[in-house]
Amino acid sequence: MIATRVLPDTYRDSGTLMALASRLQELPGVTRAMSIMATPRNLELLHTMIALPPLECAASDLLVVVEGAEAAAAIARVDELLIRRVVAGGGATAQPRTLKSALALRPANLAVISVPGPFAAREARRALRRGMHVFLFSNGVSLDDERSLKREAAERDLLLMGPDCGTAIIDGIPVGFANRVRRGNIGIVGASGTGIQEISSLIQRMGGGVTHAIGTGSRDLSDAVGGTVTMQGIGLLADDEATEVIVIVSKPPSSAVADAVMRRAKATGKRVVHCFVGGTTTLEDAALEACGFPAAARPSGISHRLPIVGLFSGGTLASETRMLTGGEILDLGDDEFTRGRPHPMIDPTIRIERIRAVPPDATLLIDVVLGEGSHPDPAGALIDVLRVRGGKTVASVCGTELDPQNRDAQVAKLREAGVVVARSNAAAALGMEGELPRMAATQLARTSLPLFGGQLSVVNLGLTSFADNLESHGVPVTRVDWSPPSGGDEELARILDRLT
């Protein structure tokens, strides 16, 4: 059957008429639907398409014709269907796809970049050219790119933290994988992410506090890079009035670079503490010294039952343990284990598998790293597999009571499962007992690096958890819906780099 409806003196744009017809056509029992302005020409056209009953209508009328078994029911819904359906969430504007459009929405002074390595350098370069400081989490950036980025940053008086920079604390705000610590008088410059995390957490637990922690990227103190950002970071902390103590932490640097860095640090006139992991000072020693405590006396030998197996998620924590114990210590965050799967600080699966394979008589050493970016309950994820090992697991928990996971709760979970929890990574490695000394906590007045103008504002490219964490600290973050150039074709990316 055919049903018609004339809406007298009703004008609708041709687009709306098409939309109406298409909505009618979606109704059950409708084979065809047409909606037109009843102009003579349109009527003529309609007559060629369908056998119409006689109609009384004028050019200013809207005519609806529906054909099908349920035509009458459909035509009764015309008024309702003429009203625009609002799509749920349709009012939302699209996320910016590039740094440029993100900055058009809101200015920002820090780019947090965690996109895949082959594309990270170009994004970092763009951020620098727009006058932004950069936190470059990505690894896999070439040495050439690292050098040229750091040169460009220095020329522009900008701070490039990275590449392969896991941790920073800017103005008290954790960036990347970092722990929540109070503000204090200790500034940290570090080429090691978990090194910064361990030292800053120990400082917090002893009652001290941190002004800023500046990550430099893991290769900064190599001969090839020459410590550019470490020097820059020392300079920033030298100028920062609230920073009274400067801590430098790194994997072992080349001696030439180490000498230059130490000269620069001494020239600040501030108290300087350094920990080149693998040397004589442990991360714990550095934290104690920074807080004004003497280093703890080391035992003459290791009390752990042999063999010692270490399954670590933090690279520097693993190195330190390897150096102190000489055991078989694996860094499960190393590229060789993380290729194609998430980092063990985020996903405990690989470590659970490995723990199952540890001989029952061996001593297992592990780290549990808390803080922003880490698994929401890393101890909880491990306790089932650890409980069956009885008392033969020794853990250190890198984090603070302020962290989202709460260190006290994590320690309690581990102890309940029979795990021995040491006060620090070094204490776990050496089997040292006892707690950290404590001083009266002092909350220092807020200061900020002059670089960041007192107000951090971020564009995030990559891991959304980084953006979530920064937002939870009240930092304005514009998220870029990033996609690799040309779907990730590296050859095209190289061509683009040469042509732009």
Place this chain on the structure above:
Amino acid sequence: MSWGERIDTANAEAVRRMLAAQPRWIDVLPAREAIPGMRERDVYHSGPPVTWERMSGAQRGAVLCAAAFEVWSDPATFNFSPNHHHGGVGPMAGVVSPSMPVFVLEDRASGLRAYAALEEPRMNFGAFDEAAVALRRYWRDELAPALGTAIRAKGGLDLVPLIARGLHRGDEMHNRPAAATSLMLLDIIPDLLRSVAQDVAIRTIEYIREDEIFFLSLSMGAAKLMADAARDVEHSTVVTAMARNGTDFGIRVSGLGDRWFTAPSPVAKGLYLSGFSAADAGADMGDSAITETAGLGGFVLQGAPAINEMLGSTAAEASAAASEMREITVAEHPSWTLPALDFRGAPLGIDIRKVVDTGILPIIDTAIAHREPGHPIIGAGLTRPPMDCFTSALRAFAAEVGV
């Protein structure tokens, strides 16, 4: 100078030339008079080159309509070539045979000419029934001579200012040139009345009044002259044509000469007319994406909210998609401004580097033809070119400059 700077300079020059063009509608003539070198049994079509064997259903239908109109037999043996190879453009199937009238446009700045095939909803979409042929005859016998006489009497009509006025009245100049159609009609009515018989003038006015999209041919012709002005700028990566034939989508790039970079044409997403659905749709077709090439159409959707419903998008979505075009273009048009954007200019000059880099593809308003020959228009919507057109062009550019 780095390659990046060299290309930026070349692109600025390409866009400067686009903006220097002064497209003007000057005549309506049979194709054989308007297009130098057109011979009998030549049939021009939209998009990049295509053979009869690979031709889409709708384009074949349009060829059949042209055969009936010219009274030629054996369509498979016609000499097919793209409009773009002859200085012209045609909407949808874009099929032009020697007796068909075309708009003639001239760039006042350079004296270069372009033609634009006429817009209508039948033959252009593959219909070849009597109604489709009759419409062409009416054009040939009455409408085209009347319009030609009137525009010659008027001395031509400048299109850049007319388009600017249309943009302020809710047009985007591709799927919606409604305001420009009215403005153009108002402009030529006195000349029509003065220069042709009154009954012919009235029928002409009535015809255009009933066809809101009439101006599309002229916005396409204007865009073609602008894009042509930007051709062959050494080292420029600016796109000078985007065109589809219902089988392939092709682009041309200023610094890469007349080469086409093609990939299979996608099917548009949109709304369908009574009795049709996405299952009937042919792949995207037409030279009309020349409007987007010149910063119009999908690039200025913020100024034409009335078409959102037809395109099946919300105002916010359409606006966001069009805003993204500023990421892949090199300039803004100084006089084609958008009140809704506080009078920012239309984004102009698509840079293939930026497309590949950002992954943002040009957004194109389009109409939808049937996959089989023999149907009039079946829908309208939005589409984007295949990324492969841009990546293969960029690779060719890199090879050409030895990078």
